[in-house]
Amino acid sequence: MVPLSHYLFLSAVLFMTGAVGVLTRRNAIIVFMSIELMLNSVNLTLVAFSSFLGNVTGQMLVFFVMTVAAAEAAVGLAIIIAIYRRKQTVNLDEINLLKW
Protein backbone atom coordinates (compact mmCIF):
# COMPACT_ATOMS: atom_id res chain seq x y z
CA MET A 1 0.00 0.00 0.00
CA VAL A 2 1.60 3.22 -1.17
CA PRO A 3 0.11 6.29 0.56
CA LEU A 4 -0.85 9.43 -1.30
CA SER A 5 2.02 11.42 0.16
CA HIS A 6 4.56 9.18 -1.59
CA TYR A 7 3.09 10.11 -4.95
CA LEU A 8 3.06 13.77 -3.94
CA PHE A 9 6.70 13.68 -2.81
CA LEU A 10 7.68 11.93 -6.02
CA SER A 11 6.08 14.57 -8.20
CA ALA A 12 7.50 17.35 -5.99
CA VAL A 13 11.01 15.96 -6.55
CA LEU A 14 10.33 15.67 -10.28
CA PHE A 15 9.12 19.28 -10.34
CA MET A 16 12.28 20.42 -8.55
CA THR A 17 14.43 18.53 -11.04
CA GLY A 18 12.67 20.30 -13.89
CA ALA A 19 13.05 23.66 -12.15
CA VAL A 20 16.80 23.10 -11.78
CA GLY A 21 16.99 22.33 -15.47
CA VAL A 22 15.11 25.49 -16.44
CA LEU A 23 17.28 27.64 -14.20
CA THR A 24 20.74 26.23 -14.90
CA ARG A 25 20.85 24.92 -18.46
CA ARG A 26 21.42 27.35 -21.30
CA ASN A 27 20.43 25.15 -24.23
CA ALA A 28 16.89 26.08 -25.31
CA ILE A 29 15.93 22.48 -26.09
CA ILE A 30 17.06 21.22 -22.68
CA VAL A 31 15.08 24.04 -21.05
CA PHE A 32 12.15 22.91 -23.14
CA MET A 33 12.48 19.30 -21.96
CA SER A 34 12.72 20.49 -18.36
CA ILE A 35 9.43 22.36 -18.77
CA GLU A 36 7.90 19.12 -20.03
CA LEU A 37 9.20 17.42 -16.86
CA MET A 38 7.49 20.05 -14.70
CA LEU A 39 4.21 19.69 -16.60
CA ASN A 40 4.39 15.93 -16.21
CA SER A 41 4.97 16.17 -12.48
CA VAL A 42 1.82 18.29 -12.14
CA ASN A 43 -0.09 15.72 -14.19
CA LEU A 44 1.16 12.98 -11.88
CA THR A 45 -0.14 14.93 -8.87
CA LEU A 46 -3.53 15.42 -10.52
CA VAL A 47 -3.90 11.74 -11.37
CA ALA A 48 -2.79 10.75 -7.85
CA PHE A 49 -5.45 12.97 -6.27
CA SER A 50 -8.02 11.69 -8.76
CA SER A 51 -7.17 8.09 -7.97
CA PHE A 52 -7.07 8.49 -4.19
CA LEU A 53 -10.28 10.54 -4.01
CA GLY A 54 -12.16 8.31 -6.44
CA ASN A 55 -13.09 11.31 -8.60
CA VAL A 56 -12.40 11.46 -12.33
CA THR A 57 -12.36 15.27 -12.55
CA GLY A 58 -8.60 15.33 -11.88
CA GLN A 59 -8.03 13.23 -14.96
CA MET A 60 -10.03 15.73 -17.02
CA LEU A 61 -7.61 18.45 -15.96
CA VAL A 62 -4.73 16.23 -17.10
CA PHE A 63 -6.15 16.24 -20.61
CA PHE A 64 -6.29 20.02 -20.69
CA VAL A 65 -2.71 20.24 -19.40
CA MET A 66 -1.65 17.81 -22.13
CA THR A 67 -3.43 19.92 -24.76
CA VAL A 68 -1.62 23.05 -23.64
CA ALA A 69 1.66 21.10 -23.50
CA ALA A 70 1.18 19.91 -27.08
CA ALA A 71 0.42 23.44 -28.28
CA GLU A 72 3.42 24.73 -26.36
CA ALA A 73 5.66 22.04 -27.87
CA ALA A 74 4.59 22.90 -31.41
CA VAL A 75 4.90 26.68 -31.06
CA GLY A 76 8.02 26.55 -28.86
CA LEU A 77 9.94 24.29 -31.22
CA ALA A 78 8.86 26.40 -34.18
CA ILE A 79 10.25 29.48 -32.44
CA ILE A 80 13.48 27.66 -31.53
CA ILE A 81 13.95 26.54 -35.14
CA ALA A 82 13.21 30.05 -36.46
CA ILE A 83 15.76 31.53 -34.02
CA TYR A 84 18.33 28.90 -34.98
CA ARG A 85 17.86 29.69 -38.66
CA ARG A 86 18.53 33.36 -37.97
CA LYS A 87 21.30 33.20 -35.35
CA GLN A 88 22.78 29.67 -35.80
CA THR A 89 22.60 29.06 -32.06
CA VAL A 90 20.14 27.87 -29.41
CA ASN A 91 22.16 29.19 -26.50
CA LEU A 92 19.81 31.30 -24.42
CA ASP A 93 22.60 33.67 -23.35
CA GLU A 94 23.12 34.72 -26.96
CA ILE A 95 19.44 35.27 -27.66
CA ASN A 96 19.38 38.71 -26.07
CA LEU A 97 17.83 40.92 -28.71
CA LEU A 98 15.07 42.08 -26.36
CA LYS A 99 17.44 42.60 -23.43
CA TRP A 100 17.96 46.21 -22.52
Added chain:
Amino acid sequence: MDLYTISFYMFAVLLLGSAIVVVFSRNIVRAAFALMITLLSIAAFYVLMMADFVGIVQLLLYVGGILVLILFGVMLTNRQISVDIREGAIQTIPAVIVTSTIGGILAGAIWSTAWPMREAARSVAATAPVIGEMFLTTYLLPFEVASVLLLVALVGAALIARRERKS
Protein backbone atom coordinates in the same frame (compact mmCIF):
# COMPACT_ATOMS: atom_id res chain seq x y z
CA MET B 1 6.11 -5.41 0.30
CA ASP B 2 3.55 -6.43 -2.23
CA LEU B 3 4.01 -6.20 -5.98
CA TYR B 4 2.35 -2.79 -6.11
CA THR B 5 4.82 -1.26 -3.65
CA ILE B 6 7.81 -2.87 -5.35
CA SER B 7 6.78 -1.60 -8.77
CA PHE B 8 6.07 1.87 -7.32
CA TYR B 9 9.60 2.22 -5.97
CA MET B 10 11.16 0.63 -9.05
CA PHE B 11 9.42 3.10 -11.36
CA ALA B 12 10.17 5.96 -8.95
CA VAL B 13 13.90 5.22 -9.20
CA LEU B 14 13.62 4.93 -12.99
CA LEU B 15 11.66 8.19 -13.20
CA LEU B 16 13.98 10.27 -11.05
CA GLY B 17 17.14 8.74 -12.52
CA SER B 18 16.12 9.46 -16.08
CA ALA B 19 14.88 12.95 -15.12
CA ILE B 20 18.32 13.69 -13.67
CA VAL B 21 19.91 12.48 -16.91
CA VAL B 22 17.58 14.79 -18.87
CA VAL B 23 18.55 17.80 -16.82
CA PHE B 24 22.28 17.22 -16.36
CA SER B 25 23.34 15.39 -19.52
CA ARG B 26 25.79 17.16 -21.80
CA ASN B 27 24.58 15.25 -24.82
CA ILE B 28 21.23 16.57 -26.07
CA VAL B 29 20.29 13.38 -27.92
CA ARG B 30 20.95 11.35 -24.76
CA ALA B 31 18.77 13.80 -22.81
CA ALA B 32 15.96 13.36 -25.34
CA PHE B 33 16.08 9.58 -25.03
CA ALA B 34 16.19 9.82 -21.23
CA LEU B 35 13.07 11.97 -21.51
CA MET B 36 11.43 9.05 -23.28
CA ILE B 37 12.16 6.80 -20.28
CA THR B 38 10.79 9.49 -17.94
CA LEU B 39 7.56 9.79 -19.91
CA LEU B 40 7.19 6.00 -20.08
CA SER B 41 7.56 5.67 -16.31
CA ILE B 42 4.98 8.42 -15.82
CA ALA B 43 2.64 6.31 -17.98
CA ALA B 44 3.49 3.33 -15.75
CA PHE B 45 2.42 5.36 -12.70
CA TYR B 46 -0.87 6.21 -14.40
CA VAL B 47 -1.45 2.51 -14.99
CA LEU B 48 -0.53 1.77 -11.35
CA MET B 49 -3.19 4.26 -10.27
CA MET B 50 -5.77 2.61 -12.56
CA ALA B 51 -6.02 5.65 -14.83
CA ASP B 52 -5.93 3.54 -17.96
CA PHE B 53 -7.13 6.13 -20.48
CA VAL B 54 -4.72 8.81 -19.25
CA GLY B 55 -1.90 6.26 -19.45
CA ILE B 56 -2.67 5.43 -23.06
CA VAL B 57 -3.00 9.11 -23.97
CA GLN B 58 0.36 9.72 -22.26
CA LEU B 59 1.91 7.05 -24.48
CA LEU B 60 0.30 8.36 -27.67
CA LEU B 61 0.65 12.09 -27.09
CA TYR B 62 3.89 12.47 -25.13
CA VAL B 63 5.99 9.49 -26.21
CA GLY B 64 4.57 9.36 -29.71
CA GLY B 65 4.01 13.05 -30.40
CA ILE B 66 5.81 15.59 -28.28
CA LEU B 67 8.98 13.51 -27.94
CA VAL B 68 9.22 13.08 -31.72
CA LEU B 69 8.75 16.85 -32.09
CA ILE B 70 11.55 17.44 -29.58
CA LEU B 71 13.80 14.97 -31.43
CA PHE B 72 13.10 16.88 -34.64
CA GLY B 73 14.08 20.07 -32.82
CA VAL B 74 17.28 18.44 -31.56
CA MET B 75 18.23 17.15 -34.99
CA LEU B 76 17.46 20.46 -36.70
CA THR B 77 19.43 22.62 -34.27
CA ASN B 78 22.30 20.40 -33.09
CA ARG B 79 24.95 20.87 -35.76
CA GLN B 80 28.66 20.92 -35.14
CA ILE B 81 28.52 24.69 -34.68
CA SER B 82 26.51 24.57 -31.52
CA VAL B 83 28.02 21.50 -29.86
CA ASP B 84 30.66 23.29 -27.86
CA ILE B 85 28.45 26.09 -26.59
CA ARG B 86 29.15 27.22 -23.09
CA GLU B 87 26.99 25.22 -20.72
CA GLY B 88 27.93 27.19 -17.70
CA ALA B 89 26.98 26.54 -14.11
CA ILE B 90 26.78 30.29 -13.66
CA GLN B 91 23.35 30.34 -12.10
CA THR B 92 23.91 27.45 -9.71
CA ILE B 93 23.48 29.38 -6.48
CA PRO B 94 20.24 31.22 -7.46
CA ALA B 95 18.91 27.97 -8.89
CA VAL B 96 19.65 26.10 -5.66
CA ILE B 97 17.97 28.84 -3.61
CA VAL B 98 14.84 28.97 -5.78
CA THR B 99 14.54 25.20 -6.07
CA SER B 100 15.05 24.53 -2.37
CA THR B 101 12.43 27.19 -1.58
CA ILE B 102 9.95 25.48 -3.91
CA GLY B 103 10.85 22.09 -2.47
CA GLY B 104 10.54 23.33 1.10
CA ILE B 105 7.10 24.83 0.48
CA LEU B 106 5.88 21.68 -1.28
CA ALA B 107 7.32 19.32 1.35
CA GLY B 108 5.88 21.43 4.16
CA ALA B 109 2.45 21.43 2.53
CA ILE B 110 2.59 17.67 1.95
CA TRP B 111 3.75 16.96 5.52
CA SER B 112 1.37 19.28 7.32
CA THR B 113 -1.83 18.35 5.48
CA ALA B 114 -3.91 15.43 6.72
CA TRP B 115 -4.55 13.67 3.42
CA PRO B 116 -7.60 11.45 3.18
CA MET B 117 -6.21 7.97 3.75
CA ARG B 118 -8.34 6.16 1.24
CA GLU B 119 -6.99 3.31 -0.75
CA ALA B 120 -5.88 4.10 -4.25
CA ALA B 121 -8.28 2.86 -6.85
CA ARG B 122 -7.60 -0.84 -7.31
CA SER B 123 -10.62 -1.77 -9.36
CA VAL B 124 -10.19 -2.18 -13.07
CA ALA B 125 -13.27 -0.17 -14.00
CA ALA B 126 -12.64 1.56 -17.31
CA THR B 127 -12.32 5.32 -16.95
CA ALA B 128 -12.72 6.12 -20.64
CA PRO B 129 -16.58 6.13 -20.72
CA VAL B 130 -16.76 8.41 -17.67
CA ILE B 131 -14.16 10.78 -19.13
CA GLY B 132 -15.89 10.84 -22.50
CA GLU B 133 -19.23 11.61 -20.92
CA MET B 134 -17.76 14.42 -18.85
CA PHE B 135 -16.06 15.90 -21.91
CA LEU B 136 -19.38 16.11 -23.73
CA THR B 137 -21.50 17.35 -20.82
CA THR B 138 -19.84 19.26 -17.98
CA TYR B 139 -16.63 20.20 -19.76
CA LEU B 140 -17.98 20.82 -23.25
CA LEU B 141 -16.91 24.47 -23.46
CA PRO B 142 -13.29 23.90 -22.25
CA PHE B 143 -13.10 20.92 -24.62
CA GLU B 144 -14.07 23.06 -27.62
CA VAL B 145 -11.80 25.91 -26.52
CA ALA B 146 -8.91 23.44 -26.21
CA SER B 147 -9.51 22.14 -29.72
CA VAL B 148 -9.55 25.69 -31.13
CA LEU B 149 -6.36 26.41 -29.16
CA LEU B 150 -4.68 23.38 -30.72
CA LEU B 151 -5.73 24.46 -34.20
CA VAL B 152 -4.45 27.99 -33.68
CA ALA B 153 -1.17 26.71 -32.20
CA LEU B 154 -0.53 24.28 -35.06
CA VAL B 155 -1.28 26.85 -37.77
CA GLY B 156 0.90 29.36 -35.94
CA ALA B 157 3.73 26.84 -35.56
CA ALA B 158 3.64 26.06 -39.28
CA LEU B 159 3.69 29.77 -40.05
CA ILE B 160 6.63 30.50 -37.71
CA ALA B 161 8.81 27.55 -38.70
CA ARG B 162 8.25 28.00 -42.43
CA ARG B 163 11.13 29.34 -44.46
CA GLU B 164 10.37 32.88 -45.53
CA ARG B 165 9.47 33.10 -49.16
CA LYS B 166 11.56 35.47 -51.24
CA SER B 167 9.07 37.81 -52.87
